[in-house]
Amino acid sequence: MKGTHVLLLAFVAMFALSACVSERVVLLPSPDGKPSAVVVRSGETEKVLDQPYETVKLRGENQVKDVMDVQEVKERFGQVIAQMPMRPVSFTLYFLENSSELVPESRKELDLLRSDLQGRPIAEILIIGHTDTIGGLQQNDALSLKRAIAVREALKAEGIEAQVMDVAGRGKRELLIPTKDEVSEARNRRVEVRVR
Amino acid sequence: MIKPQWLFIVLITLVGSPAFSADSAGTIKRVTGLVEVERGAEKLTAAPGMHLFVNDKVRTGTDGAVGITLRDETLLSAGANSLLSLDKFDFNQTTYEGAMQTSLKKGKLAVATGKLAKASPKSVEFHTPNSILGVRGTEFVMEVNE
Numbered sequence: 570m571k572g573t574h575v576l577l578l579a580f581v582a583m584f585a586l587s588a589c590v591s592e593r594v595v596l597l598p599s600p601d602g603k604p605s606a607v608v609v610r611s612g613e614t615e616k617v618l619d620q621p622y623e624t625v626k627l628r629g630e631n632q633v634k635d636v637m638d639v640q641e642v643k644e645r646f647g648q649v650i651a652q653m654p655m656r657p658v659s660f661t662l663y664f665l666e667n668s669s670e671l672v673p674e675s676r677k678e679l680d681l682l683r684s685d686l687q688g689r690p691i692a693e694i695l696i697i698g699h700t701d702t703i704g705g706l707q708q709n710d711a712l713s714l715k716r717a718i719a720v721r722e723a724l725k726a727e728g729i730e731a732q733v734m735d736v737a738g739r740g741k742r743e744l745l746i747p748t749k750d751e752v753s754e755a756r757n758r759r760v761e762v763r764v765r
Numbered sequence: 766m767i768k769p770q771w772l773f774i775v776l777i778t779l780v781g782s783p784a785f786s787a788d789s790a791g792t793i794k795r796v797t798g799l800v801e802v803e804r805g806a807e808k809l810t811a812a813p814g815m816h817l818f819v820n821d822k823v824r825t826g827t828d829g830a831v832g833i834t835l836r837d838e839t840l841l842s843a844g845a846n847s848l849l850s851l852d853k854f855d856f857n858q859t860t861y862e863g864a865m866q867t868s869l870k871k872g873k874l875a876v877a878t879g880k881l882a883k884a885s886p887k888s889v890e891f892h893t894p895n896s897i898l899g900v901r902g903t904e905f906v907m908e909v910n911e
Binding site: 595 | 910
């Protein structure tokens, strides 16, 4: 190798060693195995992390992309990850037509809901009404919200309580069973009790 | 005419009363060691169940750690000697429209993104002193050294 090249390499290596890592980002595997990504932009450069454990370090102005081994992730971030709140969970309830009475099959869901609440510190509940595609957007938004409010009362009557019990109507935005517009589908007419 | 001391009591009550959860950006779920919430000029001791609001800063001490769930179900946890800022948070529970920006000024943060990132990835950003992070339905950890 020419003398000048060796010198340049040594200089670059020294500079890199002396500049400490000011920032670090590591992509973790997604719980459902689905693809995920983080895009990290620092100044003029950008790095995409789209495989589990890919990491980007910032050394001075330079972004360096690498892969962090699981052991190092545990050492650096184990304590932080251990403090993550419990993941939210949904319980889906169905009711007898035009009433706040649960269908027999949903009784079991109610028991599972109770169980979850017992094991969850600072549980917060969000009751979400959903409709099928019969009717317009606004109509179903109003109907699903009204349903959620009624279910909140029904849950309280069942002895279910939490520090927060919010309600929301999602209308026909989140069909459980995909259908065309104006299709009656009982499985879409449901109330989701989201515990977080 | 209202006596001055009555006025004083009413003012204190208004300032101290908890806002409805619908206005909040999130809730503190877990606290270890010393954790404080800086809200304007106030410094509040963090406790599980406490609601957080936009512009709140969460600061952990040398033995501190905190777990937070935001209203769109983004999960956050900060380690010791960390400073987290909830810069922006807006989330419509019906339409899933909104935006959020959270900054890690120093320390360590773990993130599991929630409904906002799922509905509209571009509406979610994480900031550090030198970087901006965009996400795509993601779990990640980050670290900022002083």
